[in-house]
Amino acid sequence: MSGSGLRVQIASYNANLQGAETTRHDLTPWLIPAAEQRPVQPVSSKPVTNANVLEAAAYKSSNAKTPSTHPSLPREAPDFYAVGFQELIPLHTGFAASGHVALYNTDLDIRRTVRPHQAVVSGTGMYASLEEGGGPEGYPLLCRVDLVGIALFVYARERAAFSVSKATTTSARSAAHRVKEIRAAKVGTGLAGVMGNKGGVGVRIVVAAADGKGPDEVLTFVSAHLAAHDHNVLRRNKDWQQIVQRMVFEPTSVQKLPILQEQSSKPLNPNDMDALKQQHEKETQPDKRAKKIAPLDDKSYTVYDTTHLFVFGDLNHRIALGKSELERARKGDEKAGATSELTKESLFKALEAGDWSTLSEYDQLSYQRLSQPSKAFHGLTELPIEQAGVPPTYKYVVSRPGKQTKKKNAGITSDALEGHTLNKKRVPGWTDRILWASAPARDQNAQHGVEVEFYRSIMQYTHSDHKPITTLLRLPPPGSSPQLLSSLNPYETLPSTQRLLLSTSGVVLDRLVGYIWSLLLLAGGGSLTGGLLEVFIIGAITAWWLYQPRA
Numbered sequence: 001m002s003g004s005g006l007r008v009q010i011a012s013y014n015a016n017l018q019g020a021e022t023t024r025h026d027l028t029p030w031l032i033p034a035a036e037q038r039p040v041q042p043v044s045s046k047p048v049t050n051a052n053v054l055e056a057a058a059y060k061s062s063n064a065k066t067p068s069t070h071p072s073l074p075r076e077a078p079d080f081y082a083v084g085f086q087e088l089i090p091l092h093t094g095f096a097a098s099g100h101v102a103l104y105n106t107d108l109d110i111r112r113t114v115r116p117h118q119a120v121v122s123g124t125g126m127y128a129s130l131e132e133g134g135g136p137e138g139y140p141l142l143c144r145v146d147l148v149g150i151a152l153f154v155y156a157r158e159r160a161a162f163s164v165s166k167a168t169t170t171s172a173r174s175a176a177h178r179v180k181e182i183r184a185a186k187v188g189t190g191l192a193g194v195m196g197n198k199g200g201v202g203v204r205i206v207v208a209a210a211d212g213k214g215p216d217e218v219l220t221f222v223s224a225h226l227a228a229h230d231h232n233v234l235r236r237n238k239d240w241q242q243i244v245q246r247m248v249f250e251p252t253s254v255q256k257l258p259i260l261q262e263q264s265s266k267p268l269n270p271n272d273m274d275a276l277k278q279q280h281e282k283e284t285q286p287d288k289r290a291k292k293i294a295p296l297d298d299k300s301y302t303v304y305d306t307t308h309l310f311v312f313g314d315l316n317h318r319i320a321l322g323k324s325e326l327e328r329a330r331k332g333d334e335k336a337g338a339t340s341e342l343t344k345e346s347l348f349k350a351l352e353a354g355d356w357s358t359l360s361e362y363d364q365l366s367y368q369r370l371s372q373p374s375k376a377f378h379g380l381t382e383l384p385i386e387q388a389g390v391p392p393t394y395k396y397v398v399s400r401p402g403k404q405t406k407k408k409n410a411g412i413t414s415d416a417l418e419g420h421t422l423n424k425k426r427v428p429g430w431t432d433r434i435l436w437a438s439a440p441a442r443d444q445n446a447q448h449g450v451e452v453e454f455y456r457s458i459m460q461y462t463h464s465d466h467k468p469i470t471t472l473l474r475l476p477p478p479g480s481s482p483q484l485l486s487s488l489n490p491y492e493t494l495p496s497t498q499r500l501l502l503s504t505s506g507v508v509l510d511r512l513v514g515y516i517w518s519l520l521l522l523a524g525g526g527s528l529t530g531g532l533l534e535v536f537i538i539g540a541i542t543a544w545w546l547y548q549p550r551a
Helices: 091-097 102-114 117-121 160-172 232-247 275-282 325-331 342-351 356-361 363-372 494-524 528-546
Strands: 007-014 080-086 141-147 150-156 180-190 199-207 217-225 306-315 410-415 419-423 432-438 449-458 469-474
Touching: 007 180, 007 217, 007 306, 080 217, 080 306, 080 363, 091 232, 091 494, 141 160, 150 217, 199 232, 199 342, 217 232, 217 410, 217 432, 217 494, 232 363, 232 494, 232 528, 342 356, 342 410, 356 528, 419 449, 432 469
Parallel strands: 007 080, 217 306
Antiparallel strands: 007 469, 080 150, 141 150, 180 199, 199 217, 306 432, 410 419, 449 469
16 A cells, blocks of 8 residues: 555636637646635746745645645645646637647647746745755656547656655656556537537546555546536536546557656756767667557446546536525425525625635535435535635636727626626636545545645636636545445446447537638638628529529
C-alpha cells in the first residue's frame, strides 16, 4: 500500500468560443491560482515577474489535512492536470473538425503556464534550489480528446514529488513514469441525440503503484457539456445517461505513451551545447521512442470501471425558482414545501448578499444527485456549494478588450460577485462543476476520503459569460487489492453495434453541418446571414432561368 495518494488538479472552462482567437489571455490565475476564493492583490494577469507574483502565503492550502510536502514552497505541483473546455472553438469549425491549430495552441498555452509552477507559488518569482528539486516543471501531454467544442487535455508531472523522492531516493517514480496505459472515448448527445455540440469526452489512465508492488490505480476523466436552459433538467439527465451507456474505453482506443526523459538524469546546463546535443541524440534513438501501441488487455471499460472518477464541465444546472426540491427530498416527502419560496426578488437579494448557502438549497444538480433514488451523477460527490464559497459561475456580462459591453443585458452587480455583473437574460447558477468518486475510501466521509486543497472560480476572467473553475484534490492512497467503482454504474452499456451506429451517425451529421456552415460563411464573407442571402439569390436566379420558355 502506498503511503500517500496522488494529487490531481481539475480545471474546467466554458471559453465562449475564444480558443480560436489570436489574442491569448493568461491562464496562470486559473491553472496556478491562489488558494482562497477572494483575490489577493496584486492579481497576476501577466507573465510571471518579480513585480507581479502573489505572496507565497496566498498559495498555501487552508485545509490543515493537506500541508505542503515541499520544505520551502507553500504548494508543490500536482501529479496530474486535467484541463477541460467547452465551447472552445466556433461551432462550424468544431463540426468540420478543422480546429487543430486552436487545439494545438491551447495545449501550448497550458504547458507554458504550468511550467514555472514553482516560481509562481514561491512568492519571489524564483525557483527552489537544485537540492530541493528546483526548476521548471515538465508536464508531457498524455492525451488530448475533442468533440466539436468540447476538449480535454490530460498531463502528468515528469518530476517525482519532493517528499517521495527524498524517502525513496532513486527508486521514486514520477506520475508520468508510472503511467502504463491511456485510452480515450467521446460521446455526442447534442442535436438529434448524437451530434457533438453537446456530450462528453473521456480519458482513462492506468497508473502503476508508486512502490511498484501494489495494485494499479485507474483515473478516469470526463469533460462534459450538457443540454442548456434552466427548464431542460430531464434532458440533462438523459445526456448523462447517454454518456454512461455509450462512453466505453475500447482496446482499440489506446493511445501512445509519451516519450519521457530518464528520471535519474540530472538537469543540464543550458549553456552546455555538447551535453544538450548528446541528450538529444540519446532521446531520439530508435530504442528510446514510444513503444508500439498495445493495450494492457482486450477488455472494454465503462466510466465506472475505475479507481477514481472525475466528471466536470458545463453541466448547465441552474438555480431553480419556486419551492426547494432539495429540501423536499431531504424530508422524504415530495408534497412537503420549503420554508420559503425562491422568487426573482429573493434571488437578487441573496446574490447581493452572497448567501450561497441559501441559494444552494435551490440548486438543480444537487437535487438530481442527492434525490433517492439518484436521478443523475450516481455515486458522485463534490465540495458543497456553501463550503466552496464561490459565486455562481453563469451568466455574466462579457467584457473583452476592444469590444463594447452590452449594457442592456446587465443585471445585478455586487461585492459578493467581486464587482462583476450577471446577465439578466438567464437564470444564474453554478453551471460549471467538478464531481468525483473514489473507491479506496468511498465510505470514509462525504468526499470519499478525498482532501480538497483548494476550490476556486476565477472571477477576473471576463472573456466568457462563464467563470472558469479549478480544484486541487489529494486522493486517498490505494488499498492492498484493486478497488473499482463498477458497482455504482446505474445503467447497462449499449451493445457495441448500437454504439457504433450512433457515433457514426453523429460524425456524419457533424461533418455535413460543419462543411455547409463553413461554405456559407465563405460565400458571405464571414457572415452566415450574408451566405444564406447569397445562396437564396443564386437559387432564385437559377430557378427563374430554368423556368424561362425555350424557343
